Amino acid sequence: MRGLSGWTLRVAWDTWRAERGGPEAIKRLQQARLAELVEFARSASPYYRRLYRDLPDTVTGPNQLPPVGKRELMANFDDWVTDPHISLAKLKSDLLSDLSQLGSLYRGQYLVVTTSGTSGEPAVLIHDRFSWVMVNVVVRIRERGTLVRASEVRHFLLRGLRAAALVASGGHFAGVVLTENARRRAPAIARRLRVFSVLRPLPELVEELNTFKPTLLFGYPSAVIQLAAEQKAGRLRIRPVLAICSGENLSATGQASIEAAFGCRVTQRYLSSEVPALTSQCRYGAFHINTDWYILEPVDANYVPVPAGTTSHTVLVTNLANRVQPLIRYDLGDRVTLATEPCPCGSPFPSVSIDGRTGDLVSFAAPDGTAVTVLPLALGTVIEETPGVRRFQAIRTGPGNLTVRLEAEPGAALAVLRTAVTARLDEYFAAVGAGPVAIEHADEPPRPDRSGKFRQVWSAR
Numbered sequence: 001m002r003g004l005s006g007w008t009l010r011v012a013w014d015t016w017r018a019e020r021g022g023p024e025a026i027k028r029l030q031q032a033r034l035a036e037l038v039e040f041a042r043s044a045s046p047y048y049r050r051l052y053r054d055l056p057d058t059v060t061g062p063n064q065l066p067p068v069g070k071r072e073l074m075a076n077f078d079d080w081v082t083d084p085h086i087s088l089a090k091l092k093s094d095l096l097s098d099l100s101q102l103g104s105l106y107r108g109q110y111l112v113v114t115t116s117g118t119s120g121e122p123a124v125l126i127h128d129r130f131s132w133v134m135v136n137v138v139v140r141i142r143e144r145g146t147l148v149r150a151s152e153v154r155h156f157l158l159r160g161l162r163a164a165a166l167v168a169s170g171g172h173f174a175g176v177v178l179t180e181n182a183r184r185r186a187p188a189i190a191r192r193l194r195v196f197s198v199l200r201p202l203p204e205l206v207e208e209l210n211t212f213k214p215t216l217l218f219g220y221p222s223a224v225i226q227l228a229a230e231q232k233a234g235r236l237r238i239r240p241v242l243a244i245c246s247g248e249n250l251s252a253t254g255q256a257s258i259e260a261a262f263g264c265r266v267t268q269r270y271l272s273s274e275v276p277a278l279t280s281q282c283r284y285g286a287f288h289i290n291t292d293w294y295i296l297e298p299v300d301a302n303y304v305p306v307p308a309g310t311t312s313h314t315v316l317v318t319n320l321a322n323r324v325q326p327l328i329r330y331d332l333g334d335r336v337t338l339a340t341e342p343c344p345c346g347s348p349f350p351s352v353s354i355d356g357r358t359g360d361l362v363s364f365a366a367p368d369g370t371a372v373t374v375l376p377l378a379l380g381t382v383i384e385e386t387p388g389v390r391r392f393q394a395i396r397t398g399p400g401n402l403t404v405r406l407e408a409e410p411g412a413a414l415a416v417l418r419t420a421v422t423a424r425l426d427e428y429f430a431a432v433g434a435g436p437v438a439i440e441h442a443d444e445p446p447r448p449d450r451s452g453k454f455r456q457v458w459s460a461r
Contacts, residue, residue, distance in 0.1 A: 007129070008133055011134050011138070012141065014292070015292065015293075018292040019141075019142075019347075021348070023348050026292050026349070027291075030295060030320070031060060034059065034061075034062060034318065034320060035058065035060070037320055037323075037326060038059045041082070044082035044323075045079065045080060045081070045082050045326060046079035047073075047079040048326060048328070051066060051068075062295055062297060062316070062318060062329055063305070065329050066329065067303050067316050067330070067331055068327075068328065068329060069330070070123045070330075070331070074123055074124070081126065081324060081325050082324055082325070086106075086110075086126070088124065091112065094106070095112055096114065096172050099171075102176055103176075103177050103178075103179070103180025103182075103184050104181075104184065109128065110126050110127065110128060111127045111177065112124065112125070112126050112177070113172055113178075113273050114171055114172045114173060115173065115274075122384065122389075122390065123273075125274055125325065126324050127276075127324070128322060128323055130321060130323070131321040131323070132276075134277065134293055134321040138277040138290055139280070142277075142290060143280045143281065145283070147267065148242060149265070152241050152242050155241040156215060156241055159215050159241070160192070160215060161215060161216060162213060162214045162215050163193045163194070163215075163217075164194060164209060164212060164214035164216070164218075164219075165194065165195045165196065165218055166198055166217060166218070166220060166223040166227070167195060167220065168198055168377055168378060169195060169199055170197070170199060170381065170385055171381070171385055173381075174273040174276075175247070179194075179195050180195070194212060196208060196209060198220065198375050198377065198378045199382070201431055201433060202226070202230070202372075202373075202432065205227075206227070206235050206236045213239075214238060214240055215240055215242075216240060216242055216243075216244070217262075218244040218246070219246075220246075220247045220248055220377055221246075221247070221248045221249070221250040221254055221268075222248055222377065223377075224243055224245055224258050224266075225258060225361070226373060226375065228258045229257075229261070232260075232261045238262070239263075240262050241264055242264055242265055242266075242267070243258055243267070244267055244268075244269060245269070246268065246269040247377070248377070249354065249355070250268050255268075267281065270287045270352075272317075272332060274317065274319065274327055274330060275294050275319050275327070277290055278290065278296065278317065279352065280349075282347055282351075284344055286339070286343045286345065286351040287351055287353070287354065288343065288351050289349055289352055290349060292320075292349075293319075293321055294317060294318065295316075295318035295329075296315060296316075296317055296352065297315065297317075297329070298312030298336050298337070298352075299312055299313065299314060300313045301313040303316070308337075308338040308339060308350075309337065309340040311355060312335055312337070313335065314332065314333055314334065314335065315331075315332050315333075315334050315335070316331060316332070317329075318330065334355075335355040336352050336353065336354050336355065337352065337353045338351075338352050339351040339352065339353070361373045361374070361376070362374055362376060362379065362396045362457065362458070363396075364399055364402075364437050365399040365400050365435075366433050366435075367435070367436075372433050372434035374434065376456070377457075379428070379457050380456045382428045383404065383406075383424070386417065386421050388408055388412030388417045389406060389407075389408070391407040392405060392406050392446055392456065393405040393446040393447075394457045395457075396459040400436065400437055400438055401437065401438050402425070402438070402439055402440070403440045403441075403442050403460075404418075404425075404440070404441050404442065405442045405444060405445055405447075406418060406445075407446050418441045421439075421441075425439055
C-alpha cells in the first residue's frame with residue numbers, strides 16, 4: 001500500500017497537471033477514471049456486480065450506467081461496500097452508537113459520517129484514505145488564494161486562529177466528524193478548533209462564543225445569520241476575520257447581513273458528505289466543478305440530461321476517488337444550473353450555480369410573547385435522530401404549532417415513533433425557551449413539493 005506522502009504527491013501532481021491540460025484532456029482523464037472505477041465496482045461490490053451484469057464490458061461514459069439513490073444503496077449497504085469486513089450493523093454498534101469516537105478512523109483507515117441530505121433519506125457514508133487525501137489536496141490547490149486571502153492570513157497571524165464550527169451535534173455528522181478528526185490528529189489544533197452545537201439554546205451559544213472569541217466561523221448559513229443578528233443586537237461580541245458557509249444556500253441578503261454585522265468577508269462552499277471537494281470557488285465567486293475527480297450531471301425528472309442554462313430537477317454525482325463505497329451516478333437531490341459561458345477567471349473547469357438546500361429560519365412564540373428563532377437543521381436533527389425515523393418533514397403552521405410527517409423504518413411502530421418524536425421536540429423547545437408548541441402528526445407521509453423538491457423544515461405561515 002502506498003504511504004500517505006506518496007498519495008499526496010501523486011494527487012497533487014495529477015491535480016496541478018489537469019488544470020493545465022484544458023477541457024479535452026480533463027474529459028479524457030475523467031473517462032479513464034470512470035472506466036477504472038466501474039471495473040473495480042464490478043469486481044469488489046456485489047451490489048454493483050448485480051446492477052451492471054447486463055452492461056457492456058467497457059464503459060465510455062456515465063450515461064451507459066443506471067442512476068442510484070440513497071434508499072436502494074442503504075438497503076443494500078453490506079453488498080454496496082467493497083471491504084467485506086464492513087457491515088452496517090457492525091458500524092452502528094462499533095462506531096456510530098458511540099459519540100466518544102467522533103472523528104476516529106473506523107478500522108484505522110476509514111472516515112465515517114452520517115447524513116440525510118435534501119432527499120430526507122438517512123445515509124452512512126465511508127471515505128477511504130486515498131479519497132480523503134484527494135479532498136484535502138484538491139481544496140488546497142484549487143482554492144489557493146480564494147478560500148483565505150493574503151490579507152486575512154496576516155490578520156490570523158496577528159490575532160490568532162480560533163475556529164468555531166457551527167454545526168449540529170449529537171451524531172456522526174460530517175461537520176462534527178471532520179472537526180473532531182482534526183482535533184484528534186493535532187493537539188495544537190484542538191485548542192484552536194471547537195464544535196459549537198446549533199442545537200444549544202441561543203443565549204448559551206452566544207455566551208460560549210464570547211468566551212472563545214473565534215476569528216474564523218464556518219458552518220450553516222442559517223446559523224451564521226442568526227449569530228449576525230445577535231452581534232447587531234450587542235449580545236454577541238466577536239471579531240471574526242472570515243466566515244465560511246456551507247450546507248445550505250446563502251442568499252445575497254443573508255450574506256450582506258453577515259458582512260455588515262461582523263465586518264468580515266463571507267465565502268461559500270458547495271459540497272456534500274458524498275462528494276466533499278465537488279467544487280472550488282474562484283475569485284469571481286463561481287463554483288467550478290472539479291471534473292477530474294467528480295462527475296456532475298444535471299438531469300430532469302426522468303434522469304435525462306438538461307442543457308447548460310436550464311435548471312435541473314436533480315443532479316447525479318460520481319466520486320471517482322472513493323473505492324470503499326463507490327458512488328456512481330448517485331442522485332444527490334440538488335437543483336443546479338450549468339453556466340452557458342466560460343468563467344472570466346479562465347478556469348478549464350465548468351461552473352455551476354446551485355438552487356439546492358435552503359435554510360430559512362423558523363420562529364415560535366415564547367411564554368413571554370417574544371419570538372424564539374430556531375434553525376431548520378437543528379429542528380430537523382432532533383426529529384431525524386429519533387430511533388426509527390426514516391424520513392420526516394416538519395412544517396411550522398403558526399407561532400405555537402408544528403405539523404410533522406413521518407416515515408418509519410421497517411419494523412418501527414408509527415404510533416410509538418410519533419410519541420417519541422413529540423417527547424424529543426417538547427424537550428428541545430423547552431431547552432431553547434420556546435413553547436409550549438403543539439405538535440400535530442399528519443396522516444400523510446413526507447412528500448416533495450410541487451417543484452419536485454423535498455424540503456424537510458419550513459414555515460407555511
